[in-house]
Amino acid sequence: MNVADLCAALVRIRSENPPGDTREIIEFIRQFTDSLGIATRVIHRPEGRDNLVTFPANGRLLFCGHVDVVPALDDGWTMDPWGGELKEGKVWGRGATDMKGGCASILAACREFIDSGRELPADLAFVCDEETSGTHGIQALLASKCLVPCDTIVAEPTPAHSPNVGQKGLMRLCCRFRGEPGHGSLYPAKGVSAVMEAFSLLDFIRGLHEREYRPADPAIARIITESSAILRELFAMEDTKRVLTHVMYNPGKIEGGEKANIVAQQCSLELDLRIPWGCSLPALLGEIRCHAPRAEISVTNSSDPTITPPDSPLVTRLLGEIEKVYSKHARPIVQWAASDARYLRNAGFPVVEYGPGEIRTLHAIDEHVTVESLEKAVLVYEGMLARYALM
Known part of the structure; x- marks a missing residue:
């Protein structure tokens, strides 16, 4: 064989x-x-x-x-x-x-x-x-x-x-949002939508993605630059350095709401973040929790x-x-x-x-x-x- x-x-x-x-x-x-x-x-x-x-x-x-x-x-x-x-x-x-x-x-x-x-x-x-x-x-x-x-x-x-x-490091989050339900015809004047709370956090994460992180070690910085060129050839995509120097994020699963005419009372979001050199996991998690103080956010997996x-x-x-x-x-x-x-x-x-x-x-x-x-x-x-x- x-x-x-x-x-x-x-x-x-x-x-x-x-x-x-x-x-x-x-x-x-x-x-x-x-x-x-x-x-x-x-x-x-x-x-x-x-x-x-x-x-x-x-x-x-x-x-x-x-x-x-x-x-x-x-x-x-x-x-x-x-x-x-x-x-x-x-x-x-x-x-x-x-x-x-x-x-x-x-x-x-x-x-x-x-x-x-x-x-x-x-x-x-x-x-x-x-x-x-x-x-x-x-x-x-x-x-x-x-x-x-x-x-x-x-x-x-x-x-x-x-x-x-x-x-790169990773941080996987399970986020649970609670809203204040009401009749859909009155939203957004009345009620708090758990679904929109989740969307707000995703919008914040999208902003975090725009930050560029730089490693303190020059040797790591050099290999990131070299790796970017190889990845560009491999995937035929532009701006591959961003993949290695920015927080990449994927909202892999989202579930929420009860009915179209009810302001959503609950929503859950599973989020996969990939962490570059130079980014602190505790600091990043702190920012995310600060933006969504009403949410229950748990870390299911993480590594530097x-x-x-x-x-x-x-x-x-x-x-x-x-x-x-x-x-x-x-x-x-x-x-x-x-x-x-x-x-x-x-x-x-x-x-x-x-x-x-x-x-x-x-x-x-x-x-x-x-x-x-x-x-x-x-x-x-x-x-x-x-x-x-x-x-």
Whole structure:
């Protein structure tokens, strides 16, 4: 089974999160690693949320991947989202890019390395819960001391020549507004609309988005500028620096009101904010609460921006292996989104993200990964294994 077939097999094993049941895919990976003689154990979490780690840990190098995927509706797809079809030099289906392609490349690299007669110098962690909170995945493994802090590669999809060494922070808010109901024919002269209170907060957030934040560290400022140019090519969009230096916001869910002719008594809003370097989370939250004093605002998830120094040994080694495989200059970037990398960095792990994938199809219809990117990721990972085998 080559790396493309392995990726396709993983795609065919459904592991949507929610609900988050990963028993079948973790069992597949367990059987694969068993066939290579890699000692592992399965860490069970509630409702079938299984993780797999190598045991005991050797603490030199860690490869990490998540096996859960976001849900997919059949509508709009030209390929079966769960078919794992291999066509036009690509593996198609939900999770092909995010990130079963990366998991397949890890496994294939380990197989090639072991088949060459060498002892694997790396730990492996395949986790169940990256697409939601990470509570049952990487956070559970860290809390139970299953992982030893060491240089870590998270196989999330990245540009082929640009590993990701840092990520913006995030703050997810659940906001509940209470109004003063009345007859709709009298509003806005009488009554307080919970829906309009929510709109007022969104208008305030839109104003916050216009602020530009600058990191205190000149090295981070430089890599943000370089990352902006790469993102412009990747997404074919203008003003990509704004994505990395401004608070990005998404009112992902809003529900409210009772009836068209009643001034809304209640409204709830789920808000996703992405926080740039130089922005204080407590100060930002304070401003938001000050603007909406009548609202009940709770933080459901938050983290500061994190970064691994671009000149760290881990990053330098990985850049060298990428350049060897692609014969092209490689340079690190920072990312606009978040992943398990933040939990690992905050626990003292030097972390870099590097993996195969078509980033423009991430979480999208007709998600896919090219066979070429899978095969080259295997070569890069093999190179890293060879380097750490000598340490």
